[in-house]
Amino acid sequence: MNWEDFARWGRRIADWGAAYHKGLRNRPVRAQVKPGDLLARLPQSPPETGEPMDAIFADFENLVLPGMTHWQHPRFFAYFPANAAPPSVLAEYIVSTMAAQCMLWQTSPAATEMETRMLDWLRQAVGLPDTFAGVIQDSASSATLAAVLTMREKALGWEGNRQGLFDQPRLRIYASGEVHTSVDRAMWVSGIGQDNLIRIQVEGQRRGMKPDALRAAINSDLKAGFKPAGIILSTGGTSVGGSDDVAAIVEVAQEFGLYTHLDAAWAGAAMIVPEFRDLWQGVDGVDSMVFNPHKWLGAQFDCSAHFLKNPDDLVRTLAIRPEYLKTHGHDGMINYSEWSVPLGRRFRALKLWFLIRSYGLEDLRQRIRNHVTWSKTLAERLRKEPDFEIVTEPVLSLFSFRYTPQGATDLDSLNQHLVDAINDDGRIYLTQTIFEGKKAIRFQVGQFDCTEADVSTAFDVITEIARALETQ
Numbered sequence: 305m306n307w308e309d310f311a312r313w314g315r316r317i318a319d320w321g322a323a324y325h326k327g328l329r330n331r332p333v334r335a336q337v338k339p340g341d342l343l344a345r346l347p348q349s350p351p352e353t354g355e356p357m358d359a360i361f362a363d364f365e366n367l368v369l370p371g372m373t374h375w376q377h378p379r380f381f382a383y384f385p386a387n388a389a390p391p392s393v394l395a396e397y398i399v400s401t402m403a404a405q406c407m408l409w410q411t412s413p414a415a416t417e418m419e420t421r422m423l424d425w426l427r428q429a430v431g432l433p434d435t436f437a438g439v440i441q442d443s444a445s446s447a448t449l450a451a452v453l454t455m456r457e458k459a460l461g462w463e464g465n466r467q468g469l470f471d472q473p474r475l476r477i478y479a480s481g482e483v484h485t486s487v488d489r490a491m492w493v494s495g496i497g498q499d500n501l502i503r504i505q506v507e508g509q510r511r512g513m514k515p516d517a518l519r520a521a522i523n524s525d526l527k528a529g530f531k532p533a534g535i536i537l538s539t540g541g542t543s544v545g546g547s548d549d550v551a552a553i554v555e556v557a558q559e560f561g562l563y564t565h566l567d568a569a570w571a572g573a574a575m576i577v578p579e580f581r582d583l584w585q586g587v588d589g590v591d592s593m594v595f596n597p598h599k600w601l602g603a604q605f606d607c608s609a610h611f612l613k614n615p616d617d618l619v620r621t622l623a624i625r626p627e628y629l630k631t632h633g634h635d636g637m638i639n640y641s642e643w644s645v646p647l648g649r650r651f652r653a654l655k656l657w658f659l660i661r662s663y664g665l666e667d668l669r670q671r672i673r674n675h676v677t678w679s680k681t682l683a684e685r686l687r688k689e690p691d692f693e694i695v696t697e698p699v700l701s702l703f704s705f706r707y708t709p710q711g712a713t714d715l716d717s718l719n720q721h722l723v724d725a726i727n728d729d730g731r732i733y734l735t736q737t738i739f740e741g742k743k744a745i746r747f748q749v750g751q752f753d754c755t756e757a758d759v760s761t762a763f764d765v766i767t768e769i770a771r772a773l774e775t776q
């Protein structure tokens with residue numbers, strides 16, 4: 305393809321993109337295909353000669369599109385939002401076109417300096433003090449891994465990378481059962497091991513760790529000769545929004561000199577709204593915190609904002625400087641590849657710049673406020689229905705419910721049937737979870753084009769499909 309054709313196709317795809325978004329309400333949210341459908345229609349071997357772009361694009365529309373679940377659908381209420389607001393998509397187009405590698409300051413000075421400034425904008429936007437510095441990681445999972453590696457190195461006097469874990473004291477990390485599975489995987493990958501992730505009992509509707517139980521667990525590990533290395537906190541857990549009392553847990557961490565990392569991957573974006581900040585009150589005290597602008601804030605995946613009170617600890621854990629990466633004459637510049645596990649990095653800060661300038665913080669706040677209000681309204685409407693119950697109260701825009709018609713015996717399978725029937729119907733998309741041993745249906749509002757009417761439609765679809773199930 306030459307660059308003239310690129311320009312022509314770029315215009316065509318921009319038109320396609322706008323029409324796609326405008327027509328989303330007419331498509332089922334979740335793909336309505338069977339496993340293997342696309343695979344059966346794709347040629348087994350690659351072509352030996354090039355094909356025209358017309359044919360490729362037609363096949364994209366006919367073969368690929370029906371197999372897509374539409375995360376940008378205004379009635380996507382499953383998992384978590386993954387917004388890609390239009391200015392962020394445009395920035396990504398520019399970034400892919402230039403395709404710069406941004407691992408060192410000198411490999412793309414503007415990308416590094418933009419990242420520094422954008423993370424500082426985000427820091428101010430969520431109300432963190434200026435003692436925090438930020439870096440963009442590819443995902444919250446990577447930020448959590450980087451934090452666990454930092455815990456490991458600090459606890460081992462910076463000898464883990466060199467000596468490995470053989471013959472070292474056995475490290476311990478503490479978290480509630482509400483944290484994301486990325487914490488388990490960080491335990492595996494860091495070599496600390498799943499058995500050394502100690503689950504602390506939670507209390508209350510917030511489902512935060514009991515500070516006394518945490519203290520007791522650390523003391524008993526110390527007595528047994530283990531080496532406590534850190535604590536992982538949650539604000540807005542994935543299942544039902546479980547949130548630690550950050551101030552109380554940080555106090556325990558400080559008693560024992562433990563490193564703390566807070567995972568606010570989903571809920572962190574809502575902290576741009578000052579009245580929601582109670583949820584992570586005490587956040588100033590953590591050592592490390594991650595939230596995903598690629599979820600609720602509107603920046604295209606991938607874009608995780610990782611904030612550190614002392615970036616030197618992270619750099620001491622991850623920096624490696626072979627001769628070919630040395631930047632002679634540029635000492636003192638930030639090289640963000642030293643702040644993350646992968647070396648290569650894309651210019652991800654540009655989409656934040658486009659996004660935040662294009663909307664302004666007040667517009668972004670209002671969207672999130674609306675989502676929270678609409679979600680709470682829906683929870684109240686379902687609560688009033690005699691055959692529905694609210695299982696977990698709204699945490700920001702996330703709550704869970706159950707269909708409990710009189711006389712039903714196996715509520716778990718009934719509710720799974722309900723989720724499946726709703727998703728087969730296609731007007732909305734929901735997912736399930738297990739809460740205290742029982743199946744519950746999650747509901748979260750967060751898609752950028754979602755309106756109050758879409759949330760109201762969700763009420764109609766849920767009640768209509770549930771009651772149709774009952775009569776079968």
Ligand SMILES: *Cc1c(COP(=O)(O)O)cnc(C)c1O
Pocket residue numbers: 384442443444445446484486540541542567568569570571596608
């Ligand atoms: C989505 C989510 C994650 C995982 O985020 P990635 O960026 O996909 O790694 C981790 N923790 C929480 C609380 C989440 O909501």
